[in-house]
Amino acid sequence: MTIRTEPVTVNIGPQHPSTHGVFRLRVTFDGEVVVQVEPVFGYLHRGTEKLAEERNYVQVVTLTDRLDYVSSMTNNQAYCLAVEKLLEVEPPPRGKYLRTITAELQRIASHLVGVGFFLQELGTFGGTPLMYCFRSRERILDLFEMLCGARITVSYMRPGGVFADAPADFWPALATFLNAFPGELAELEQLILENEILMVRTRGVSPLPLDLAINCSVSGPVLRASGLAWDWRKVDPYDAYDKVEFQVPVGSNGDNYDRFWVRMQEVRQSLSIVRQCIAQIEPGPVRLPDLPLVLRAAPGKEAYGRIEAPRGELGFYLVSDGGVSPYRCKIRSPSLINLTVTEHLLVGWKLADMIVTLGSVDINMGEVDR
Amino acid sequence: MALKSLGGEEVARRLEAALPGVVERWESSVIWVNPGQIREACLFLRDDPHLDFQFLSSLCAVDWVEHFEVVYHLTSLRKQQSAVVKARVYGRQSPSLPSVYQVWRGADFQEREAWDLMGVRFEGHPNMKRIMLWEGFEGHPLRKDFLQPGANLPHG
Amino acid sequence: MSCRLAADNVLYGNPLFRWVYDLAGSALPCWLAYIIAGLVVMFIVVNGVLAGTAVLTWAERKLLGRFQNRVGPNRWGPFGLLQPMADLVKLLTKENLTPKGADRLVFNLVPILMMMPTLLVVAVVPFAMNTAVADLSIGVLYILAVSSLTILAIFMAGWSSNNRFALFGAARGVAVLVSYEVPVVLSLLGVVMVAGSMSLSGVVEAQAVPFLLVQPIALFVFAAGTSAELNRTPFDVAEGESEIVAGYHIEYSGIKFAIIQASEFGGTITASAVIVTLFLAGWQGPLASYLGWLWFLLKLGLVLFLFVWVRATYPRLRTDQIMAFSWKFLLSISLINLLATSLEIYWLRGAERALTTGDLWIMALMNLAIAAACLLVAGRLSQAKVRRVRPPLPVAASGTAAREAR
Amino acid sequence: MYGLQMVRGLLVTLKNLTRKPFTVQYPEERLPQHPRFRGEEFVWYEERCTGCASCAKYCPLGIIKIVTSPSGTAVPQGDKYRLEVFDIEIARCMFCGLCVEACPYDALFMGSGFEQGRYSRRDLVIPIQQLRESDKRPSTWFRPQLEEAKYNPHLGQPVDWKQAGRESWRWHQREKAGLRLDSHPADSNVPDETEKPTQANALPEGPVQGAR
Structure with missing residues (x-):
């Protein structure tokens, strides 16, 4: 006897615990197996690119905080680099080091969130690893508050440096964090990194071949997990990255476990970068003194500034018409473009794997929809 | 180890040798390509062993009022070099140019976004519909002549 | 009169x-x-x-x-x-919602059906000496029969809710529950054989040595099986809140939700009580016999703590992995356990056809050895899947050393 | 071995069971706030404000509304313009602090609080009267002179307008009145009875190197 079956279409999201914001996947299931998937987004579209055209160069910094709200610092950094390229200026060394330190701290915080929610989606009840991740992230956010008065929407960097030097009590607080965090990280690794359930759930699931990843412009940890050591911090060093040493963790077959593993390793490398920066940083100005509050670039000039954000290549393409605000500001957001491979990653896998794979790609809707 | 920004001249020379007439003009770091042949040009840029631009970093459209400019930021992961390719599309009613989806699948969402927000159609894209806004939205908000309904923002 | x-x-x-x-x-x-x-x-x-x-x-x-x-x-x-x-x-x-298009009768029947097996099981559990509501002579069989009624409720909930997530949850739940029935039954068979009685108080009295030691494999299988039946981590696929939101009870709200939740927590209590009774010597303990209820509560608390501890630690398995775990691993070790136990009883049982305390200790040693062997073999067989991938990357030396090195 | 890592995981959670929770029970306990915290209760010194509306122009959202009129008082008293309206619509404010960054006379400071929840959007406007009367506990965000004085709004006393600026208040008063023509650096360092710091966390007088 044959059982007549029919595919079932389900909307995962926009309100679903595991869609990282207001993201919707229209999925057709055959039993539990995904046969067709279509990402639908735009629920968080705020028109940042249009808004940027109506604000002056410094004001746009506040808009970038709200793109990838899990890593505001790196958004600021990418934007400020683009503006600096446009104006052909370079921040003073201390400013560069401060940017590097904060960007790496932000990378740690962002990866902790990514890993934490990835594990939450794997079904750790009530999110025990998530809480451990947040415990450490909280310390970083505290440092940010000390530095710039806000925890998430930092607006710390400005074209030409950072808005102000770190307060005197920042450095001891940073040292405290650097002492406490490796222990917490080791605890997290002991809890979950090689857990057998995690292994059977994630290894070999949703592999992403390297050639497809490159063709789909996938970047960041997702690309590195597929086996290519491509990191803009190495390839095109910006700020102080040419003065520090670090390794680029690389996965082998780009499955969920590799993506998770790459992030966990990057946290360690970021920690080392912060340490090196602290050892190297020297007193001096943090912001170019002669930049006016309202910046202007030469008409017709354009610049594409990009960084290795925690989620991949974050680029700002700025075009100037000589006015006080960018004529066009295109944001190349890694989260959106990493979603190009959604269909390849999800089709053929089960519902449970689908959720975990989405978590391992680690998208952020603020950045997808902009 | 550093990224090399390829000069417009070098790219233009190679491109012109392979596909005569495709390059409209070039500058120090930018080349303008005939929009009708953008797909062939991109295919060449991707597959030429000296250029090897396998990675499309970014694709966007800029509204210069009298024309639209579609900008491709390309990166070669193997040779660690980058280049900027542009194509000018004229006409405000229905500007269109061939899609590069078949060359780089990474262009998928970015082309859809350019259509959605800027109104530049990419012919040959398998799923050319709105991406951020809903179907039925009137106009393309990133165009310079788009007026936000009820715009009364102080900076508007 | x-x-x-x-x-x-x-x-x-x-x-x-x-x-x-x-x-x-x-x-x-x-x-x-x-x-x-x-x-x-x-x-x-x-x-x-x-x-x-x-x-x-x-x-x-x-x-x-x-x-x-x-x-x-x-x-x-x-x-x-x-x-x-x-x-x-x-x-x-809270408002008591019934979704549009739901099968009202079935939908509203579910909370009752969910609660019933939980309460029914309690009837035979002796909390202290002579305190079972009804000390059935077929207590173990009764527990197995009654507790599997939950499947029906889960399936009804999933079917009647008119919600696809609920249907997913129900399908998963039924698949898991059905596959866990078999190893659970087989594991309890060993216990019954050693105790020589199906009545729960009989089993408790037979535990001169707690069956935790005598039947370690059975305990493991039973604990895993009840975890699965109760939808507790790492087997909580039927609810899987990160995937199918709340699974089969996604549409229940208000008091109906409360009853379903209560029956799940109550199920945890009764399952723990059954574990205490069957494997941890129930009310038996040192000191005065009238302190039996205290010992029982202590052991119950311990088992519940273990359940919560496991829940706090582990991620969830996938449905097919859970079933593979059941059919491939749990079923085989419970069969091994059954075979070993029956052979041991055959050899050890003396002329008076009863096991002495000494016999139980010998069995405990042998069964612990068998359990360890099972674990080792299973570990070896599954090693390829869970081996460490690669060592962590070296981290650059920080501070001045790095600067001098350049 | 199979299961070994799972046991290690159990040990981690057990270890954490004995730890002190890291969460904070908010209304009773509070996280320590840092002096640079960008909070809601904007601190505004009318005495320092010239009504130039730099803050309003620099606000990315345009939520500051300023109306001035020529004041009737004498110019040497430092009153060129009278502020009639100074509304900050904090419903839309994102607390980026650019208004504070733009203020050339250190008249506007970020506040240090975060508990201005209201039941109606209409109430989420800070009018000028409230700005005048509010506690003067400015955040040290973008105000290096306060930072150098180790001022902490969460512990310290209110800061008087004479001490809030990066230059002497007398200099400032002349500046505000438009009398800078003959200003002389020595002029600003003339000691004055009213300038004497009286508070515990008094701020240094005289020109302080600004951030710009």
Whole structure:
């Protein structure tokens, strides 16, 4: 006897615990197996690119905080680099080091969130690893508050440096964090990194071949997990990255476990970068003194500034018409473009794997929809 | 180890040798390509062993009022070099140019976004519909002549 | 007029029942006295379980909080002890929704059907000597039969809710529950064989050595099986809140949701009580025999703590992996256990056809060795899947050393 | 071995069971706030404000509304313009602090609180009267002179307008009145009875190197 079956279409999201914001996947299931998937987004579209055209160069910094709200610092950094390229200026060394330190701290915080929610989606009840991740992230956010008065929407960097030097009590607080965090990280690794359930759930699931990843412009940890050591911090060093040493963790077959593993390793490398920066940083100005509050670039000039954000290549393409605000500001957001491979990653896998794979790609809707 | 920004001249020379007439003009770091042949040009840029631009970093459209400019930021992961390719599309009613989806699948969402927000159609894209806004939205908000309904923002 | 309860009545062993029956029977007709006595005992047991459930919801949340470095509920009452009350009031005052297109009758029947097996199981569990409501001679069989009724409720909930997530949850739940029935039954068979009795009090009395030691494999299989049947991590696929939101009970709200939740927590309590009874020697313990209930509660608390601990630690398995775990691993080790146990009993049982304490110790040693061997073999077989991938990357030396190196 | 890592995981959670929770029970306990915290209760010194509306122009959202009129008082008293309206619509404010960054006379400071929740959007406007009367506990965000004085709004006393600026208040008063023509650096360092710091966390007088 044959059982007549029919595919079932389900909307995962926009309100679903595991869609990282207001993201919707229209999925057709055959039993539990995904046969067709279509990402639908735009629920968080705020028109940042249009808004940027109506604000002056410094004001746009506040808009970038709200793109990838899990890593505001790196958004600021990418934007400020683009503006600096446009104006052909370079921040003073201390400013560069401060940017590097904060960007790496932000990378740690962002990866902790990514890993934490990835594990939450794997079904750790009530999110025990998530809480451990947040415990450490909280310390970083505290440092940010000390530095710039806000925890998430930092607006710390400005074209030409950072808005102000770190307060005197920042450095001891940073040292405290650097002492406490490796222990917490080791605890997290002991809890979950090689857990057998995690292994059977994630290894070999949703592999992403390297050639497809490159063709789909996938970047960041997702690309590195597929086996290519491509990191803009190495390839095109910006700020102080040419003065520090670090390794680029690389996965082998780009499955969920590799993506998770790459992030966990990057946290360690970021920690080392912060340490090196602290050892190297020297007193001096943090912001170019002669930049006016309202910046202007030469008409017709354009610049594409990009960084290795925690989620991949974050680029700002700025075009100037000589006015006080960018004529066009295109944001190349890694989260959106990493979603190009959604269909390849999800089709053929089960519902449970689908959720975990989405978590391992680690998208952020603020950045997808902009 | 550093990224090399390829000069417009070098790219233009190679491109012109392979596909005569495709390059409209070039500058120090930018080349303008005939929009009708953008797909062939991109295919060449991707597959030429000296250029090897396998990675499309970014694709966007800029509204210069009298024309639209579609900008491709390309990166070669193997040779660690980058280049900027542009194509000018004229006409405000229905500007269109061939899609590069078949060359780089990474262009998928970015082309859809350019259509959605800027109104530049990419012919040959398998799923050319709105991406951020809903179907039925009137106009393309990133165009310079788009007026936000009820715009009364102080900076508007 | 005085009524005498027949000695072969299943309720004869319960002193409370007999006392109420005698008291009521002196004034009322026997059938009425029988009902009244039954209701009194039922009232105590049902409310005891429900109170335990309330405490468990508080304890689980509090413990999970502390496992996660949080505080847990702490607003109502000292240490948040009144939190279950607040929850109950909240859920009672919520709107009782029935989704459009739902099968109303089935939908509304589910909470009752969910609660029923939980309460039914309690009937045979002896909390202390002579305290089981009914000391059935086929107690173990009764537990197995009644507890599998949950499947029906889960399936009904998923089917009647008119929600695809609920359907997913129900399908998963049924698949998992059905596949876990078999190893659970086989594991309890070993226990019954060693005890030589199917009555729960008989099993407790047979545990001169706790069956935790004598039947370690059976304990593991039974614990895993009940985890799966109760939808607890790492087998909580039927609810899987990160995937299918709440699974089969996604559409339930208000008091219906409360009952379903209560039956799950109550199920945890009864399952733990069964584990205590079958494997941890029930009410037996040192010191005076009237402290039996205390020992029972202590052991119950320990088992519940283990359940919460596991829940706080592990990720969830996938449905097919859970079933593979059941059919490939649990079924084989429970068969091994059954074979080993029967052979041991055959050899060790003396002329008087009963196992002595010494025999039990020998069996314990042998079974522990077998359990260790099973673990080793399974570990070797599954090693390829869970081997460490690659060593962590070296981290650049920090500080001045790195600067000098350049 | 199979299961070994799972046991290690159990040990981690057990270890955390004995730890003190890291969460904070908010209304009773509070996280320590840092002096640079960008909070809601904007601190505004009318005495320092010239009504130039730099803050309003620099606000990315345009939520500051300023109306001035020529004041009737004498110019040497430092009152060129009178502020009639100074509304900050904090419903839309994102607390980026660019208004504070733009203020050339250190008249506007970020506040240090975060508990201005209201039941109606209409109430989420800070009018000028409230700005005048509010506690003067400015955040040290973008105000290096306060930072150098180790001022902490969460512990310290209110800061008087004479001490809030990066230059002497007398200099400032002349500046505000438009009398800078003959200003002389020595002029600003003339000691004055009213300038004497009286508070515990008094701020240094005289020109302080600004951030710009």
